[in-house]
Amino acid sequence: MSEETGKNGKGIIAFQGARGANSDMACHLVYPEMEVLPCHSFEDTFAAVRNGHAELAMIPIDNSRAGRVADNHHLLPDSGLHIVGEHYQRIRHHLLAPKGATMETIKRVHSHVHAIGQSRNLIREHGFEALVAADTAGAAAEVAEKNSIEDAAIAPPLAAELYNLETLATDVQDTDDNTTRFVIMAREPIDPDPAESTVVTTFVFRVRSVPAALYKALGGFATNGVNITKLESYITDGSFAVAQFYADIEGHPDDRMVRLALEELSFFSKEVKILGVYPASPFRKQVAAQ
Structure with a gap:
């Protein structure tokens, strides 16, 4: 790592794992001009960006065959970082x-x-x-x-x-549609222009403990025509009584329909936290066209 590149983490992208891992390959594909910083754990990867040792982090969040990367759904909300992009990568074993x-x-x-x-x-x-x-x-x-x-x-x-x-x-994976979705994290959020590309908004929320709370909380997305592309729940403590929801939607929070949907969500939720607003990967259109 050169002294100039390493200053303030500029030009460095962190990932969890050893050199040669799929996350390493994703870094090289999306940011071929950047130096990579391997980290022992996901916590270390987030900390590298938060502490200024890296500019970005490449974080796997879902796999089409294995499902979500559970650790990261728990770590993302408290990472202190923001999602600024996404990347879908075919996995070859x-x-x-x-x-x-x-x-x-x-x-x-x-x-x-x-x-x-x-x-x-x-x-x-x-x-x-x-x-x-x-x-x-x-x-x-x-x-x-x-x-x-x-x-x-x-x-x-x-x-x-x-x-x-x-x-x-070569290609010993059981299926050819084995794809991992990565999110790209940074210290500062971005504000993409919806006129230039489809925008994705990612957030987490916890609903209030009232009957039909989730149904009511999500009703605003249906009535305002906002597409929810991903919705997942996971337990946040050992009691199994409190569930947190992770969601991706199409649209910018400043769009009128999205704003109304988020307002309704907030009314029926204890907490709503936006993790990032960023341009959608072209992969989404490719899949939709199939």
């Missing part, structure tokens, strides 16, 4: 192993729990023992260090180059 290994010598595969879950057909077909690692690229680094022809990693293609591993099989 390769089977990587040290030189000399073959499909016949492999007994164990190492990878992130989601990658293992997304590659069950390969694991079952060959009778591999699946061992969970912190992340896919970290699994590749571990396999490279072990240098055993009995161990392989399920990891992104970039990891083979970084850790000098052989590719025994």
